[in-house]
Amino acid sequence: MGNKLTWTNNELEDLVRQLGIALEASGIGIWQHNIAKNQTRWDDQLQRIYGVAKGEHDVIWLESVHPDDCPGASTIFKAAIANKSDYASEFRIIRPDGEIRHIRSRAQYFVDGQGEACFIGAEWDVTEDALRNQQLAKQREAAEQSRAEARYAADHDSLTSLLNRRAFDDAFARLLQAPEPVASLCHIDIDRFKEINDRFGHGGGDTVLRHVGSVLASGIAGGEIAARLGGDEFAVLSLSPEPDRMREIVARIRQDLHKPVFIDGEPFTVECSIGYAHASGADVAALLTSSDIALYEAKKNGRNRDQLFTPALAEKRNAEKQMLQELRSGLHIGEIVPFYQVKVRASDYAICGLEALARWESPKGLRMPGDFLELAAANGLMDAVDDAVFRRVLFDINRWSMAGIKVPTVSVNLSAARLGDPSLPGKVSALGIAPGQISFEFIETIFLDTLSEQVKRNIERIRQLGIDIEIDDLGSGHASLLGLLELRPNRVKIDRHLVLPILKSETQRRLIGSLIDIARTLEIEVVAEGVETLDHARLLAGLGADTLQGYAFGRPQPAQVTQAVLETAATRRMENAG
Secondary structure: OHHHHHHHHHHHHHHHHHHHHHHHHHOOEEEEEEOOOOEEEEOHHHHHHHOOOOOOOOOOHHHOEOOOOHHHHHHHHHHHHHHOOOEEEEEEEEOOOOOEEEEEEEEEEEEOOOOOEEEEEEEEEOHHHHHHHHHHHHHHHHHHHHHHHHHHHHHEOOOOOOEOHHHHHHHHHHHHOOOOOEEEEEEEEEOOHHHHHHHHHHHHHHHHHHHHHHHHHHOOOOOOEEEEEEOOEEEEEEOOOOOHHHHHHHHHHHHHHOOOEEEOOEEEOOOEEEEEEEEEHHHHHHHHHHHHHHHHHHHHOOOOOEEEOOHHHHHHHHHHHHHHHHHHHHHHHOOEEEEEEEEEEOOOOOEEEEEEEEEEEEOOEEEOHHHHHHHHHHOOOHHHHHHHHHHHHHHHHHHHHHOOOOOOEEEEEOOHHHHOOOOHHHHHHHOOOOOOOEEEEEOOOHHHHHOOHHHHHHHHHHHHOOOEEEEEEEOOOOEOHHHHHHHOOOEEEEOHHHHHHHHOOHHHHHHHHHHHHHHHHOOOEEEEEOOOOHHHHHHHHHHOOOEEEOOOOOOOEOHHHHHHHHHHHHHHHHHHHO
16 A cells, blocks of 8 residues: 555656646646635746746735736636636836836636635737737738728829729719619810910829819718729719709819919919719719810800800700711811912002912701811811911912912911921922922910920921911910010011901001001011901001901902902003003
8 A cells, every 4th residue: 555655646747747847848837825814825937927926925916017908908817707717917127127028827716625716827929920910000000001002002093192093983883773863964174284284294284183183172072982094084973962062072072172272482373174964864874975065165255264054065066066077077078278368568459469268068958167177176176277388378379370370478377286297397398399389377375485496497497498488366365475575577467356346446456556666666667467458458558557457358269260360460560551
C-alpha cells in the first residue's frame, strides 16, 4: 500500500511538474479569484506577464489595466460574477516599465472545498496577434478606402466633383426602369467657353468649370443629381413630380451665376444657356432629347437664357434637321452659289467692284442667307459654304474674263476662324488668283483687337498674293478702332443701319462724317452700304465716301444677270469714251 501511494505521489509530482513546464512554455499565467473575500492569487507566470511581484492576496488587477479598457473589462467581469457564468475578455495592460501589452483572459466559475464562490482562469499575452490584426485591419481599411476612391473616381468628374457622364447615364437608365417614372432634366452649356479659354487660358477655363459645378451642386436637393457630361456641358436631373421644381433649380442657378468668379484676380460673370423639360411615364425616355432641343433654342435665341421644352420646339427642330440634311446635300451638288451686288464709285456711279453673297438654289426655291447661314454656322458648315461661294466666284471670274469682260474686284466673306488657319495662304496661293481680282471681307472683326501672330502672318501673306483686306460693319460695334489700327485694311464698310437714317438725322450724318474722317486719316477707302436712293448717294459722296453699295444701284443678282450688267457697263464706257 505504501509503495503504491509513493508511486502515485511521485506520478502526481511529475504531472504537476510537467504541467508547470507546459504552462511556462505556453506563456499562460493562472489566477484564482475568491469572490466572497475579493482576493486574487496569481502564479509566477502571470506576475511575469504583468511585470509585478506581489503577495498572495494583495493583487489588484484593475490597477494594471489600460485606463481606456478598464471600464469595459470591469463590466464584463462583474457580469460574470452576477451571472455565475464563464468569463472571457481582452484588454490592454500597462506594465511598470510603461510597455503596453494586449492580454486575453478566460475563466470559469466554481465553488471551492470551503463552499466559497470562486473564478479560476488563465491569461496569456496576445500582443503580437493583436498588433498583426490591427495592421491587417488598417490594410483592409486602406484597401476599402482605395476601392471607395476608385469607385468615386469612376463615377465623378475629377475637376468639378460632380457625377460624370457614365454615372449620369446609369442614373437615368435606373430611372427608366421605374414602374411610373417622372422627372425633370435640364441641360446647361457655358456660353462662349472657347473664348474664355482663349482669354484666360485653360487654367481660367478650369476655374469657370469648377465655379459652375459648385453652383449646380449647391442648387440641388436630396434625390437630385448634377453632372458634368463633358467639356462645358452639364445636366441636372430631378425626380420631383412637380414641374415647377426644375424652374426653381434653374432660377437658383441663374441667381448664383450672377455672382462673379475671380480669375487671376479679375471678376468674371459666367453666362450659360439652359434648356429644360419635364416628363412622366413613357415620355421620360425622351427627356435627354427634349432638354437638348430646348438648349439649342436657347442658344439660337441669343444665349444666356432659359428655354422650356414644348412640342412646338420639337417640330421646329425636326424641320431644321430636315433643312440641315438638305443643306449638306446642296453643298455636295453645288446648290450654294454667289449672287453679286455691284459697288459704284461715289464720284460718277461707275461700277468698281462686286460683293459675292451666298444664296441657296434649292429644289424648293431660292433661299436667302437668313434662311440657312445661321443653321450652317451652328452645325460647322460655314467653311463649306464659304468655300462653295469662293470657288464659284473664281469660276465666274474666269468665265467672264474669257468672254472679254473686264471684271472688277470681287469681295468674298472670310470667317475670323479661317483667318487663323496656318494652311490658308498656301491654299489660296494654289488657286492662282490674279492680283486685284479678290478682296477678303471679314464680318467677325471684334477679334482683330488682339491679333495672334498666326493671323498676322496669314494677313501679310494674303496681301503679298495681291488680295485686298476689307472690314465690314464699321460703326456697328464689331469693328473697333483698335482693330483698324492693328490690321490697316484696304477698305472699310459703313454699316447700313447707320446709312439708312442719314436723310433725316443730322446726328447720323455727323457720325458717318467722323467715321469717314478716321478712315481717311488711316488711308483706308470707305464703302457705304445700304444706299437705297440717289439722295443717299449724293449725301454720302459729299461726306467723302469713296464707294457706294445698295439697292439704288442694284440688288444681288445671279451670275448670268451680273454678266449682262458688266457687259452693259463696258459698252456704256466705250460709248462715253468714243
